[in-house]
Amino acid sequence: MKSIITEPMIPKPFRIHRKLKETHDTYTIELESTNGADGFPFSAGQFNMLYIFGVGEVPISISSDPSMPKMLKHTARSVGTVTKALLNLRRGDILGVRGPFGSHWPVEEAVGNDVVIVAGGIGLAPMRPVLYSFISHRDKYGKIILLYGARTPEDLLYKKELELWRGRFDLEVKVIVDSASGNWRGNVGVVTTLIPRIQFDPLHTVAMICGPEVMMRYTLKELQNCGIKNENIFVSMERNMKCGICLCGHCQFGPKFVCKDGPVFCYDHIKELFGKREI
Amino acid sequence: MQTLEPYLAEHPFLKGLDPHHLNIIVGCASNVSFDAEQYILHEGEEATNFYIIHQGKVALEIFTSDRGPITIQTIGEGDVLGWSWLIPPYHWHYDARAIEPTSAIALDAKCLRAKCEEDHDLGYELLKRFAHVITQRLEATRLQLLDVYGVH
Numbered sequence: 001m002k003s004i005i006t007e008p009m010i011p012k013p014f015r016i017h018r019k020l021k022e023t024h025d026t027y028t029i030e031l032e033s034t035n036g037a038d039g040f041p042f043s044a045g046q047f048n049m050l051y052i053f054g055v056g057e058v059p060i061s062i063s064s065d066p067s068m069p070k071m072l073k074h075t076a077r078s079v080g081t082v083t084k085a086l087l088n089l090r091r092g093d094i095l096g097v098r099g100p101f102g103s104h105w106p107v108e109e110a111v112g113n114d115v116v117i118v119a120g121g122i123g124l125a126p127m128r129p130v131l132y133s134f135i136s137h138r139d140k141y142g143k144i145i146l147l148y149g150a151r152t153p154e155d156l157l158y159k160k161e162l163e164l165w166r167g168r169f170d171l172e173v174k175v176i177v178d179s180a181s182g183n184w185r186g187n188v189g190v191v192t193t194l195i196p197r198i199q200f201d202p203l204h205t206v207a208m209i210c211g212p213e214v215m216m217r218y219t220l221k222e223l224q225n226c227g228i229k230n231e232n233i234f235v236s237m238e239r240n241m242k243c244g245i246c247l248c249g250h251c252q253f254g255p256k257f258v259c260k261d262g263p264v265f266c267y268d269h270i271k272e273l274f275g276k277r278e279i
Numbered sequence: 280m281q282t283l284e285p286y287l288a289e290h291p292f293l294k295g296l297d298p299h300h301l302n303i304i305v306g307c308a309s310n311v312s313f314d315a316e317q318y319i320l321h322e323g324e325e326a327t328n329f330y331i332i333h334q335g336k337v338a339l340e341i342f343t344s345d346r347g348p349i350t351i352q353t354i355g356e357g358d359v360l361g362w363s364w365l366i367p368p369y370h371w372h373y374d375a376r377a378i379e380p381t382s383a384i385a386l387d388a389k390c391l392r393a394k395c396e397e398d399h400d401l402g403y404e405l406l407k408r409f410a411h412v413i414t415q416r417l418e419a420t421r422l423q424l425l426d427v428y429g430v431h
């Protein structure tokens with residue numbers, strides 16, 4: 001996908017149009033271009049470098065609908081200096097955007113197949129654009145199953161949308177949390193335990209996983225046990241980033257660069273690297 | 280009781296069991312059902328049964344004085360509930376509450392323990408199957424303990 005930014009190292013100013021609280025530490029911010037540009041074309045799974053002036057820059061996945069490029073959304077969790085500063089910004093404040101960067105989820109390649117999406121924690125954010133794409137071309141796919149794990153019911157992202165998706169007869173959505181108080185009626189346990197509970201055609205299924213690496217490792221094992229082939233499993237990797245355009249080497253992952261070759265990788269292409277300690 | 284046999288014979292937990300052993304298990308089994316919110320077992324009580332969940336959802340809870348009941352796991356169709364009946368002093372270590380109307384097959388613990396003492400092959404088969412369930416739960420618990428979604 002061609003970036004609208006001609007100089008990939010120069011951030012373009014965007015204004016915060018809306019800021020929506022998702023959980024106690026996570027917000028979705030909606031951005032609009034300050035120069036009234038047409039929009040911001042991107043593919044599901046790509047990320048932007050968001051620059052908070054005077055503080056720093058962080059890679060954050062785009063969490064909005066790729067078919068609505070005028071509404072650019074990012075869902076970010078406050079974990080450190082830059083993300084805290086990002087989420088302290090208010091409506092009307094300006095930040096810098098570079099992107100979109102990186103590879104995308106295999107939305108086209110999955111046509112005609114069942115799709116199993118497994119997301120953990122903030123990992124649902126880069127998955128939301130994929131879900132939007134699948135929903136708007138629903139007849140092109142077999143079963144679409146979303147398995148989503150979070151820490152507690154209070155940590156679930158996109159609660160209203162999850163309810164809407166769960167209400168659809170053509171999507172199967174299962175949510176699970178690590179622990180909950182007694183009044184939670186949903187599932188409790190780890191997201192991998194949901195996999196034996198779903199039915200799909202393993203030979204014609206594309207699986208997409210996004211979450212903490214340890215969660216992805218166990219999810220992979222479970223999906224492989226079900227018979228999904230490595231070449232049909234896709235994972236999204238995270239590494240520290242600086243340039244976002246394969247210049248600085250910060251995001252190196254063995255012979256790959258997460259900013260250019262990733263963040264979405266076919267598992268078959270990285271199976272020798274995945275989970276290796278020295279990488 | 281006869282009607283339970285085909286279901287138990289096909290259940291993943293018991294599949295492949297020698298027909299003679301399956302007959303013994305069927306002899307210790309009965310159908311039970313629980314309303315939503317009904318407690319199936321309580322921490323500290325004697326483990327008189329274990330259950331194979333047929334339909335519904337059950338929360339395994341630990342009661343804490345400051346936070347009330349905390350759900351540590353939910354189980355559903357096809358899952359096995361409880362292994363405390365196998366391990367002395369045969370007391371439950373948590374509460375189990377149906378959070379949806381739930382039907383299950385209850386297996387009488389005293390009856391099965393006696394049969395396992397008489398027939399060690401049956402005991403070994405059951406222990407192997409429970410070891411598998413316990414390993415899966417242990418693996419899941421370890422992942423939960425890692426708090427993978429927390430900020431580290």
Ligand SMILES: Cc1cc2nc3c(=O)[nH]c(=O)nc-3n(C[C@H](O)[C@H](O)[C@H](O)COP(=O)(O)OP(=O)(O)OC[C@H]3O[C@@H](n4cnc5c(N)ncnc54)[C@H](O)[C@@H]3O)c2cc1C
Pocket residue numbers: 047058059060061062075076077078079080081082083084122125126237238239240241263429430431
């Ligand atoms: C391709 C890509 C896409 C990403 N998409 C998103 C997204 O959509 N939303 C989002 O919130 N984050 C996303 N991240 C992660 C985000 O970039 C980091 O959280 C951010 O860079 C942290 O910077 P900081 O200055 O706030 O924290 P730092 O000061 O760098 O770190 C502070 C503390 O937070 C911990 N920390 C750092 N990163 C993470 C993390 N990812 N998870 C848990 N703990 C962490 C560090 O170990 C450290 O202890 C993405 C990362 C990549 C590489």
Ligand code: FES
Pocket residue numbers: 240241242243244245246247248249250251252257258259260
């Ligand atoms: S972030 Fe610089 S090479 Fe990837």
